[in-house]
Amino acid sequence: MSATAIPASYTGRKLGSLRSERRWALWVAYASLIIACIIFLAPPFYMLVTSLKSSAEISNLSGNPWLVKAPTLENYIELINNPLFRGFFWNSIIITVCVVIISMVVSVLAAFALARMKFWGSQMLATGVFLTYLVPDTLLFIPLYQIVGGLGLLNSIWGLVLIYPTLTVPFCTWIMIGYFASIPKELDEAALIDGANWMQMLTKIFIPVALPGIIAATIFAFTVSWAAFVYPTAFVTTPDQMPLTIGVVSQLIRGDTFAWGQIMAGALMAALPPVVVYAFLMDYYIAGLTAGATKG
């Protein structure tokens, strides 16, 4: 992950003919990146601008829609005072915390067993874990609808807590297997000689050594369960049990007159937690993202 690769430009520096070529390449690079940044950041920027406008300013067609003349926080204040919206937030928090804890406990235990203790079928199970990761949620939401309904958990956040681990556990297990497998065997031999049992080996050696992997997996589980959309859309129809994603999409849009400022404010607030996590833990986030293909 560390950005150590020195661009090949240093080797070309000495050769005069290559110099202008290099400079030209650098200009193209910066120009592309600037254009890409503008396009990539335009939608969130426009959401922010809209969320700061009053309804009157939004419906005013004269003037530049990308600028805000009289910024106001009324959309945000209204949403924060809306018990329904606070309920969405609260539901999302409960679901995400439960799902992250469940996924991490399940996947760390399983990854430890799969990476270190060979047993009958362990290789097959590891492959199965990866295949499960490739199963998209849209393939299974209809049978799961029946199953969750049979358990009486439709229209309940606990139904979502039950189902979300299918989205998070396979990938978390997969990257934890990669991290655990990279720990040198000498460490566990030393621990075994010192008389440690398997549980001590896991908590005293594997978890501390593989902490970056655990953080990456936790971030993954967090972002996936925060952003999950298919399952809550299918399983939850009563507003008081909705998490943020479906709550903002279905409940803030009412009738023909859309309260665009409020919808955008709601979407931005709902997107804030993953963005904050990303801003502070970018390296772990990216490590988790690329682990699927570069590790394992």
Place this chain on the structure above:
Amino acid sequence: MAADGTLVVAEARPAGHGRASTLQRFARRRSTIAFLMTLPLIAIIGGLVAYPAAYAMYLSTLNRRMTANIGLGNFEILLENDTFRAVIWQSCIFAIGAVVAKALIGFWLAHMLHAIPAKGQRKWRGMLLVPWVIPPALSTLGWWWMFDPSYSSINWILNIFAVPSVPWLGEPWWARISVIMVNVWYGSPFFMIMYLAALKSVPDQLYEAAAIDGATGWQGLRYVTLPMMQNIISITVLFSLIVTFANYDIVRVLTNGGPRDMTQVFASYAFQVGILSGNLPRGAAVSLFMFPVLAIFAYFILRGINRRNKEQM
């Protein structure tokens, strides 16, 4: 891979009298412990993935009220249905169009990012990954507002350059393009970050050697970069094909399948038939149509990853 520590210890001291038997017992117990540790995982995979998958197949053979088994009736009805044939086409157009665009943009940006001095890369990478970080259902709401027929801020920009307004979500083909655009916007950063990680793993000596042999930049790309990244490129593309093929969020928020069901993909159509119209068996049949395609992609991904593992060992 996991040559286990205990076995090594046990073999190292075959003559240890009482010790060996306890170690042996330990080793025997080890598989029990391992099984217990993986039990929650097996329960989740078995109970909430494998069982529902089998159940979906059973469900798809039932009639609407789930009272009688009609065999492949649901699949036959679907294949004769014009709307569903349009869904098949739209899913393919959507997945292939979006993945090709994402792969090209991601590849280009990764190269550009790799070309600038290393100390500035972090900042750019941080900004360019933002679309991937925002939950897609929420950022699509922003796009929806940007595509609004009367207030479209994109049309406002186009009008400045004297380009007529575009009916983004009103006309079938424009709606299809809009849906792909949003998906490309959301997914390109993922490709970029994967390719960048791969680019960084190509040793610089290879480029130096190529340069000494008189290779142009293009030849360096063709004969050094692409072969070295081949595996990652194919894994990323296949993975993204699966995710894009099964995408639901963007279509649901942006067009909800409209206009006239022209942007329905498998997932959104399955949702409409299965949950909204209450015909669960037929909805299950719609999503099962995705299964063969996904299985083929998954097979090739697995092969790519195994090959990669062998190369690394």
